[in-house]
Amino acid sequence: MRNFILATTATLLFAGALSAAAGGVIQTKDGKSNTAYDIQAETVSGVIWDQERNRPGTKVKLWDLESVRYSGQAMDEYNGLARKLSGGQAARLIADAETVMKLEAPSGFDKDAWRRVQISCRYYLAMGRYLQGDWSTAQKELEDYIKECENPENLYTQNIIPRVTLNSKVTGRPVSNAGGLNRFYLDALETLGLVYLKQGDAKSATEKAFKPLQELAEGLSSQGDREYFDWGIRGLRASARYAEDQKDFKGAREAYDELTRVAVKKQGGKPSRTSYEAQLKGGFMQIREGDTRSAQARFYEAIKNWEDGHKTTRTAPPRTDWINPDLAYLTAGSYVGMGQVKAAGAKRAEEWAEALQNFSTSLAIFNADDELRSLALLGAANAAAQLAEMNKSSQATASNYAKLADKYLAELTQLLPKTKAASDESLPAIQKTINAYKGD
Numbered sequence: 001m002r003n004f005i006l007a008t009t010a011t012l013l014f015a016g017a018l019s020a021a022a023g024g025v026i027q028t029k030d031g032k033s034n035t036a037y038d039i040q041a042e043t044v045s046g047v048i049w050d051q052e053r054n055r056p057g058t059k060v061k062l063w064d065l066e067s068v069r070y071s072g073q074a075m076d077e078y079n080g081l082a083r084k085l086s087g088g089q090a091a092r093l094i095a096d097a098e099t100v101m102k103l104e105a106p107s108g109f110d111k112d113a114w115r116r117v118q119i120s121c122r123y124y125l126a127m128g129r130y131l132q133g134d135w136s137t138a139q140k141e142l143e144d145y146i147k148e149c150e151n152p153e154n155l156y157t158q159n160i161i162p163r164v165t166l167n168s169k170v171t172g173r174p175v176s177n178a179g180g181l182n183r184f185y186l187d188a189l190e191t192l193g194l195v196y197l198k199q200g201d202a203k204s205a206t207e208k209a210f211k212p213l214q215e216l217a218e219g220l221s222s223q224g225d226r227e228y229f230d231w232g233i234r235g236l237r238a239s240a241r242y243a244e245d246q247k248d249f250k251g252a253r254e255a256y257d258e259l260t261r262v263a264v265k266k267q268g269g270k271p272s273r274t275s276y277e278a279q280l281k282g283g284f285m286q287i288r289e290g291d292t293r294s295a296q297a298r299f300y301e302a303i304k305n306w307e308d309g310h311k312t313t314r315t316a317p318p319r320t321d322w323i324n325p326d327l328a329y330l331t332a333g334s335y336v337g338m339g340q341v342k343a344a345g346a347k348r349a350e351e352w353a354e355a356l357q358n359f360s361t362s363l364a365i366f367n368a369d370d371e372l373r374s375l376a377l378l379g380a381a382n383a384a385a386q387l388a389e390m391n392k393s394s395q396a397t398a399s400n401y402a403k404l405a406d407k408y409l410a411e412l413t414q415l416l417p418k419t420k421a422a423s424d425e426s427l428p429a430i431q432k433t434i435n436a437y438k439g440d
Contacts, residue, residue: 022113024070041156042183063227074106081124094128097121123184142192156180164219169208186231189213210235229266249288256282280333299334306331332366349390356383374421381408385433402437
């Protein structure tokens with residue numbers, strides 16, 4: 001009888017071990033919920049899970065994922081971490097992440113599954129520090145998380161994107177099977193770059209975060225999932241904006257040029273609104289560098305295509321592809337860029353008139369976004385003010401140009417007050433010229 005009881009107990013324990021599974025609910029952005037018998041891994045390749053024992057579910061890609069919730073009362077605090085992060089609840093996020101990291105594995109979690117959950121908690125903890133603006137602590141904890149992810153013992157190896165490698169600049173070691181990294185790894189690299197920028201260290205942001213992020217994104221996209229490029233695009237955009245704010249126009253232009261390349265690659269070699277935006281901004285930076293000749297080449301083709309296409313529509317039915325919203329955006333920005341080129345070297349009234357014509361064409365024909373329109377308004381106001389000054393011998397002409405400049409400046413400061421152009425350092429001088437020549 002005793003042997004029967006022992007055998008039965010052993011059988012039950014063995015069956016319990018077989019049935020142990022980290023189940024839960026995987027919700028996707030289309031509103032659907034998948035009940036998982038076992039959530040096997042959360043990786044940059046996607047969430048890997050079983051519907052039933054030994055019956056795999058369809059891998060959920062990161063951009064389709066809304067949330068992952070594990071079953072079990074002990075997991076309530078973990079399941080609430082994503083909500084606290086999105087809600088900006090830094091203190092609660094940190095406290096709950098630290099609590100979960102101290103817990104023992106709940107029922108259903110084996111050692112590997114629980115370790116993966118705790119690695120994710122490290123990410124949430126670091127993001128809590130980021131929300132608090134504690135940049136140095138956030139940097140340290142993001143790098144601790146990255147190191148844990150890159151530990152070969154923590155890399156998941158089944159059903160991931162194959163042959164993806166990464167040269168880590170945090171640990172200084174190559175990472176094979178990088179498709180098995182924890183699913184927050186891409187976000188962590190992006191945030192690490194932002195943290196370095198917040199501390200004024202653009203070099204480390206690029207070398208330790210944004211470049212490896214781009215390398216990993218390109219590797220993960222090798223199977224056709226071009227959505228991975230979005231992480232690299234965000235990193236390049238942040239790097240370019242930082243360089244621009246620091247008046248490092250060469251660095252900003254190089255970042256925008258790389259962003260153009262990546263955006264085109266994401267679209268399979270075709271341009272997009274993102275690549276057009278980067279192309280234009282790269283040209284604007286080139287003007288600030290003083291290389292107006294090269295900048296002009298960026299804007300010439302779009303303007304020529306527009307003008308040629310517009311002429312054709314007068315005599316024949318237009319081609320269906322001669323203009324679309326993205327090309328209209330590019331053309332509006334190209335007129336702004338050409339106006340800036342003309343203004344950069346203007347010394348005579350005729351040259352300022354050319355600049356004004358380009359700015360006003362962008363404003364009159366296209367309904368561009370706030371940023372482009374604000375730049376066109378600023379350029380037009382400055383050009384009109386310069387023409388008022390150059391025509392001061394004729395009170396009526398000077399007054400007309402000053403009133404025109406006043407009109408552009410009023411729209412800029414009253415309707416688009418939150419744009420960079422609305423707080424440009426040239427505004428006081430433009431206003432002074434307007435006041436001098438406007439008259440009644």
